[in-house]
Amino acid sequence: MQPNYLANWVQSLFNALGDEVKGKSLGLGGDGRYYGKEAAQIIIKLAAGNGFKKVVVGQDALMATPAASALIRRRHLYGGLIMSASHNPGGPENDFGIKFNYTAGEPAPERITDKIFGETSKVATLNMADIPDVDLSKVGVTKFGEFEVEVVDPVADYLAQLKEVFDFALLKKFLSRKDFSMVFDAMHAVTGPYAKRILVEELGAPASAVLNGVPSPDFNGGHPDPNLTYAEELVKIMWADKAPAFGAASDGDGDRNMILGHKFFVNPSDSVALIAANAQACIPYFKSGLKGVARSMPTSGALDRVAEALKVPFFETPTGWKFFGNLMDAGKCSVCGEESFGTGGDHIREKDGMFAVLAWLSILAFHNKDVPEGGKLVTVADVCTQHWKKYGRNFFSRYDYEECSSADADKMVAHVRDVIAKSKPGDKIGEFTLATADDFEYTDPIDGSKASKQGLRFVFTDGSRIIFRLSGTGSSGATIRMYIEQYTADPAKLMLDAQVALGPIIKVALELSQLQKFTGRERPTVIT
Numbered sequence: 039m040q041p042n043y044l045a046n047w048v049q050s051l052f053n054a055l056g057d058e059v060k061g062k063s064l065g066l067g068g069d070g071r072y073y074g075k076e077a078a079q080i081i082i083k084l085a086a087g088n089g090f091k092k093v094v095v096g097q098d099a100l101m102a103t104p105a106a107s108a109l110i111r112r113r114h115l116y117g118g119l120i121m122s123a124s125h126n127p128g129g130p131e132n133d134f135g136i137k138f139n140y141t142a143g144e145p146a147p148e149r150i151t152d153k154i155f156g157e158t159s160k161v162a163t164l165n166m167a168d169i170p171d172v173d174l175s176k177v178g179v180t181k182f183g184e185f186e187v188e189v190v191d192p193v194a195d196y197l198a199q200l201k202e203v204f205d206f207a208l209l210k211k212f213l214s215r216k217d218f219s220m221v222f223d224a225m226h227a228v229t230g231p232y233a234k235r236i237l238v239e240e241l242g243a244p245a246s247a248v249l250n251g252v253p254s255p256d257f258n259g260g261h262p263d264p265n266l267t268y269a270e271e272l273v274k275i276m277w278a279d280k281a282p283a284f285g286a287a288s289d290g291d292g293d294r295n296m297i298l299g300h301k302f303f304v305n306p307s308d309s310v311a312l313i314a315a316n317a318q319a320c321i322p323y324f325k326s327g328l329k330g331v332a333r334s335m336p337t338s339g340a341l342d343r344v345a346e347a348l349k350v351p352f353f354e355t356p357t358g359w360k361f362f363g364n365l366m367d368a369g370k371c372s373v374c375g376e377e378s379f380g381t382g383g384d385h386i387r388e389k390d391g392m393f394a395v396l397a398w399l400s401i402l403a404f405h406n407k408d409v410p411e412g413g414k415l416v417t418v419a420d421v422c423t424q425h426w427k428k429y430g431r432n433f434f435s436r437y438d439y440e441e442c443s444s445a446d447a448d449k450m451v452a453h454v455r456d457v458i459a460k461s462k463p464g465d466k467i468g469e470f471t472l473a474t475a476d477d478f479e480y481t482d483p484i485d486g487s488k489a490s491k492q493g494l495r496f497v498f499t500d501g502s503r504i505i506f507r508l509s510g511t512g513s514s515g516a517t518i519r520m521y522i523e524q525y526t527a528d529p530a531k532l533m534l535d536a537q538v539a540l541g542p543i544i545k546v547a548l549e550l551s552q553l554q555k556f557t558g559r560e561r562p563t564v565i566t
């Protein structure tokens with residue numbers, strides 16, 4: 039990141055917030071990329087020059103996004119700036135790899151991000167205080183007159199928050215079972231120190247349970263994306279004949295997650311549904327039940343079925359975590375998630391990778407509480423299978439076509455819009471009968487704001503769906519995402535491989551969009 043770029047952006051943010059920031063305290067975190075510490079020094083000087091009274095920063099700028107949210111909420115800080123590991127400047131809620139968490143620790147709402155964006159073109163002066171760099175390697179307070187910088191242990195507040203959510207004694211007992219083993223891949227990103235402290239020191243997992251636990255400026259040459267493509271090392275371990283019972287990975291800034299069993303991938307859409315279904319029984323924080331649940335539109339309908347069974351309010355939002363923030367602030371949502379590997383809850387209102395890992399460990403601990411050590415352990419796959427037997431299974435897959443030319447992608451989108459305009463309920467598309475086709479629109483139930491053009495979708499009478507969206511986070515060209523979903527309650531089909539089960543509808547999706555013709559792509563770059 040260019041220092042000037044960063045300074046301009048942060049100054050725009052402070053300008054947008056105006057007098058609101060005067061005399062307030064700001065939380066600050068980074069993720070272990072090389073610019074983390076440098077950027078922290080710049081932001082500290084800008085905060086001092088713009089009237090903040092204090093900056094609270096993680097030691098070595100190693101602050102995961104959920105940890106920063108916990109810090110903001112627990113210490114009643116004004117807000118927090120998190121330098122995210124994003125390879126994708128300009129995503130739905132993070133500009134230039136920075137995420138601004140607003141007062142309650144949730145991602146900044148659209149009205150704030152729009153205001154910041156408006157200010158970026160007008161910045162004339164950088165109000166940077168003339169103070170020396172702060173030693174970020176040591177916990178402690180440095181004062182500069184009225185202004186002070188506190189360097190904190192980045193894990194402490196977050197751990198305290200997690201302890202209010204989960205039964206740590208139960209988890210510790212479960213992790214001490216000789217017949218259970220796990221591995222967590224921190225992918226050389228920020229969660230290494232978190233995993234060591236929480237999983238190893240607090241919960242007693244062996245040190246070897248944390249893989250790639252040392253944050254590195256360039257993620258050791260890897261790409262810290264917790265999916266089947268990029269978490270290759272973990273996938274190899276979990277697909278070996280002799281493997282740990284549980285595997286998980288988290289991303290650059292610790293907010294996304296992937297959950298695996300032995301030779302078993304838990305689709306993120308299923309993961310949030312399973313967490314919601316088991317929350318009340320397995321996680322103390324949810325013991326009085328869920329206030330409501332939410333998923334993004336492209337995320338599969340597995341969660342809808344759980345909401346219906348639990349009789350709790352359900353919300354379908356556009357892609358982007360900020361839409362959940364409003365619901366959680368209004369006390370309408372306890373658990374939410376997205377197909378893009380984000381899962382979270384209202385404990386900190388962020389997507390939270392470690393929360394998902396501890397939620398899954400709590401689910402496993404609960405389902406194994408009557409299984410004697412050495413008995414047949416209830417596995418991740420068993421928990422999912424039992425869930426599908428009860429609710430049916432929403433097969434789901436996402437095809438990503440990265441770095442397409444923007445012109446080609448736009449042509450394809452125009453074509454799909456045209457198909458939608460010409461179609462009507464009852465039309466036959468392949469073996470499927472159309473129920474509706476539209477461009478998803480959302481009216482926020484809390485503030486009434488409208489979001490349009492949030493994804494082109496075809497919904498069929500059997501509940502199957504085909505959705506096209508252009509990524510808002512891709513870094514070069516256009517990334518087309520094609521989401522495919524099909525529901526089955528047929529016990530004979532529950533265990534099919536998702537790609538096999540979805541074969542026919544994928545064909546339909548490719549035909550109706552003419553994706554291959556428009557983009558020249560024979561196959562996607564990533565399949566989830």
Ligand SMILES: O=P(O)(O)OC[C@H]1O[C@H](O)[C@H](O)[C@@H](O)[C@@H]1O
Nearest residue numbers: 129358359376378509510511512
């Ligand atoms: O627009 P996409 O590339 O599909 O990315 C979508 C994702 O972007 C960011 O990571 C947001 O925090 C997520 O809430 C969202 O799901």
